[in-house]
Amino acid sequence: MSETYHVYGALGSPYSMKVRAAMRAKRLIHTWTGMTVVDRMAVMPNAKVPVIPVIKRPDGTWTNDSTPFLIGLEGEGRDLLPPDPLAHFACLLLEDMADEWFMKAMFHYRWAYEEDAEWCANWLMFDSLPNAGQEQVEEAAADIRARQISRMALVGCTPQTGPLIEASWKRCCRHLEAMSLSGQRFLFGDRISLADLAFYGQLKVMSYDPTPMAWLRSETPYLYRWLDHADDASGIEGDWVDELSVPAKVLLGEAGKTYLPFLQANLDALEAGEKTFSLTIEDGTYEQGTFGYQAKCLKNLREAWAELSLESQKQLADWIGPNASILA
Structure with missing residues (x-):
């Protein structure tokens, strides 16, 4: 069985960054994939809920909840929780x-300010569609920007x-x-x-x-x-x-x-x-x-x-x- 963890996430995702940095700090063997749309089609069906990052463990099982995943790794590599x-x-x-x-605050700043919303949406979609070209990236960015802004009140950002x-x-x-x-x-x-x-x-x-x-x-x-x-x-x-x-x-x-x-x-x-x-x-x-x-x-x-x-x-x-x- 491989000892490698495979982390699939996005550079604009705070929980993806958290898990990637944690795997580095723990000195565990892992790969990092910033998921494109094509990657998502292959990876996301393995997740119970459609959130990232998605992690494939060495035993072949999958998870995508960063906190229980990392707590469950205590004792493997360097610990992240003080013993006291x-x-x-x-x-x-x-x-x-x-x-x-x-x-x-991350969600608020990203979607409440016009400059941030446009810049961030374009950035996120470029990572997902690196081969698509500017027109398709910006069309997709407009869609995700509208979708995320529509969710702001639900998560308390008004x-x-x-x-x-x-x-x-x-x-x-x-x-x-x-x-x-x-x-x-x-x-x-x-x-x-x-x-x-x-x-x-x-x-x-x-x-x-x-x-x-x-x-x-x-x-x-x-x-x-x-x-x-x-x-x-x-x-x-x-x-x-x-x-x-x-x-x-x-x-x-x-x-x-x-x-x-x-x-x-x-x-x-x-x-x-x-x-x-x-x-x-x-x-x-x-x-x-x-x-x-x-x-x-x-x-x-x-x-x-x-x-x-x-x-x-x-x-x-x-x-x-x-x-x-x-x-x-």
Whole structure:
């Protein structure tokens, strides 16, 4: 049996970038295919849901959910989760926040601004149709641009929520900038973690999109450069630290203020049979459609929280804030 993992994704996909960087960091043998339309026809039937990246394991099985895939690889190659239970949970929570909340800024910036929407759609379609020529690429780009813009309200990206999303994203970026200048290379030490990789995936694609790229280069230039460090950490040696870094603690507070209330409101709406939900976050109203996957995220976090000692729960709650009760 081959020991090679085959990763099929796209350069404009944050989760594809996350998985590719993780495979590099873990030093596992893998191939990378930026999928064209032809590749998709062969690969996507192997996925249960049509999202990327799609990964073929050495045993011939397929998956396309980045978080359980990477967690399932712990013990193979270099680990991405710190072994200390408290840091382990903190890493899981921050990774989840990056995947499910921080990503809203990626979607917002990409499709809310006219320049970004046109540039990004053309870029995405050129990668999918590299042999098609300009006219066909731009026709396909117009279609995907219209489709993605039509989905914005469903995922919570509207003119009303835009300022809230941007403010939350910028705060997190400033905390990550502080990490990059702290004398510690990553959130949990001098080795990259699953949480670092999740933030990296979102930011990597945003570092090419015109509006967030300009802000990152101007306001968080060292975080912007850090992205290249995270892109291939295969040769970066280092270890976990015993004490949680200040940026990690502050980001846990951001999760308490935004992400955990978001997860709870989504779950409450699902249980009530509602199709949408809204909540107040930092004096702003946030609204979107309900998603079963995000209810699963909260379930997984609660299960991981229940495994912690009371002492670890208390310490984490001090950093997360009052909304740590959502995890109980």
